Amino acid sequence: MNEIYEYHGYDFSGYSHASFKRRIDRLYQLDGFKNFPDFLSRIRMDGDYFNRMVEEITVNVTEMFRDPLFYKVLRTEILPVLATKPFLRIWHAGCSTGEEVYSMAILLREANLLHKSLMYATDLNPSVLDTARKGVFPIRMMKQYSENYIASGGKNDFSQYYTAHYGFAKFPEELSAKMVFSQHNLVSDRSFNEFDLILCRNVLIYFDKDLQDKALTLFDDSLARLGYLALGTKETLKFSDLQKKYEQHNRDKIWKKIKE
Amino acid sequence: MEKDKRINGCKLLILGGSAGSLEVLIKILPHLTVLPGYAMVIVLHRKGSEDNTLEELIAIKTTVPVVEVEDKTPLMPGHIYVAPSDYHLLFENNDTLSLDTSEKVNYSRPSIDVCFESAADVYGHSLVAILLSGANADGTNGLISVKKAGGTVIIQEPGSAEVSFMPGNALDNMKPDYVADVKGILELILSINTD
Numbered sequence: 001m002n003e004i005y006e007y008h009g010y011d012f013s014g015y016s017h018a019s020f021k022r023r024i025d026r027l028y029q030l031d032g033f034k035n036f037p038d039f040l041s042r043i044r045m046d047g048d049y050f051n052r053m054v055e056e057i058t059v060n061v062t063e064m065f066r067d068p069l070f071y072k073v074l075r076t077e078i079l080p081v082l083a084t085k086p087f088l089r090i091w092h093a094g095c096s097t098g099e100e101v102y103s104m105a106i107l108l109r110e111a112n113l114l115h116k117s118l119m120y121a122t123d124l125n126p127s128v129l130d131t132a133r134k135g136v137f138p139i140r141m142m143k144q145y146s147e148n149y150i151a152s153g154g155k156n157d158f159s160q161y162y163t164a165h166y167g168f169a170k171f172p173e174e175l176s177a178k179m180v181f182s183q184h185n186l187v188s189d190r191s192f193n194e195f196d197l198i199l200c201r202n203v204l205i206y207f208d209k210d211l212q213d214k215a216l217t218l219f220d221d222s223l224a225r226l227g228y229l230a231l232g233t234k235e236t237l238k239f240s241d242l243q244k245k246y247e248q249h250n251r252d253k254i255w256k257k258i259k260e
Numbered sequence: 261m262e263k264d265k266r267i268n269g270c271k272l273l274i275l276g277g278s279a280g281s282l283e284v285l286i287k288i289l290p291h292l293t294v295l296p297g298y299a300m301v302i303v304l305h306r307k308g309s310e311d312n313t314l315e316e317l318i319a320i321k322t323t324v325p326v327v328e329v330e331d332k333t334p335l336m337p338g339h340i341y342v343a344p345s346d347y348h349l350l351f352e353n354n355d356t357l358s359l360d361t362s363e364k365v366n367y368s369r370p371s372i373d374v375c376f377e378s379a380a381d382v383y384g385h386s387l388v389a390i391l392l393s394g395a396n397a398d399g400t401n402g403l404i405s406v407k408k409a410g411g412t413v414i415i416q417e418p419g420s421a422e423v424s425f426m427p428g429n430a431l432d433n434m435k436p437d438y439v440a441d442v443k444g445i446l447e448l449i450l451s452i453n454t455d
Binding site for chain 1: 329330331332344346347350351352353356358359360361362363374377378381382
């Protein structure tokens with residue numbers, strides 16, 4: 001498969017083999033291919049189909065306030081520390097359709113920090129970024145999100161944050177005005193700013209060990225001293241050399257950079 | 261079914277189940293003291309949440325060490341691993357575990373099918389897969405993959421299962437190596453790698 005990825009400028013060779021194979025098998029079956037060479041040549045020759053493959057291979061399952069206890073820790077323990085800074089830069093790496101970015105904007109607003117914050121949200125996949133920019137999510141998800149929000153320590157009526165419109169919930173400009181969305185590939189792109197908080201949750205699980213190390217180094221290069229790195233519930237710095245420069249916040253998946 | 265009742269050459273044993281399967285595990289686990297040459301993975305349908313009660317419950321029922329599964333956790337013989345809630349559990353070629361948050365399969369994440377299929381790819385004939393009680397069709401396709409890859413398949417005898425649908429569905433769709441009640445399953449597990 002390597003030649004195909006190089007052909008299109010994407011390199012998937014550092015992806016976790018097990019997950020990648022599963023996504024490929026799924027797409028192959030979903031699109032009713034009869035043999036593998038047909039599948040490969042379609043990917044190679046048909047640019048639109050290649051884009052479809054990239055979208056289907058990358059996992060875009062996300063939700064607002066996913067893992068509410070994580071957000072509770074951000075709300076009650078991390079943001080109050082960051083609040084002393086004059087300006088806050090936050091990077092959501094692998095933001096997918098943006099649910100976590102809007103969750104963060106709500107936290108910042110409730111902590112009265114939104115006015116001095118900027119959230120950079122990046123993903124490999126341009127089509128999910130279009131969704132994220134709009135701030136429009138299916139209304140059927142709002143009951144779950146509202147429960148997550150309350151479990152995260154939210155005190156307001158969650159429905160005040162959106163307006164319902166034809167099966168969709170639209171989140172206001174006030175929140176999205178503080179977001180910058182852009183395409184960024186953790187595999188091949190470099191650091192582009194210095195941040196106080198980097199969130200990359202359930203993205204590294206799709207990478208093999210080497211690529212994980214590479215992405216973690218990129219985060220390390222992009223993180224201010226005493227800045228925080230937040231990973232997914234089952235992700236860890238434990239298997240990385242970087243862990244000696246970081247201090248884990250209790251048993252949470254949040255690490256503070258204590259050494260340059 | 262009365263063939264050799266010993267299972268050898270096993271590197272990985274996976275127990276999959278849903279409703280009614282925890283009771284089976286609670287009966288089996290206290291009898292296990294060592295897992296000679298193989299790792300055990302338990303994949304149960306569980307509520308999508310952040311709690312570790314299942315891991316804790318399993319850990320108090322056995323003296324075999326239970327390892328918390330995180331991404332890229334190495335799989336070591338003699339240890340028990342529990343699939344975390346809200347992730348699919350997959351196996352890499354280098355004896356590490358990886359996790360995946362993609363779509364639910366059979367309304368489930370972790371899905372037993374996903375776990376069995378991934379393990380079959382990597383472990384082939386050195387995999388033993390056991391499907392227990394449950395109310396869902398998850399597990400059947402996975403067992404078919406395990407069998408195709410040369411692994412050993414054990415299905416809980418539906419009459420002995422608290423909820424017979426899951427093992428029954430598997431039996432309707434594939435031919436396992438063994439069908440056994442709880443006692444029989446325990447004997448098979450105790451026979452693993454004892455030759």
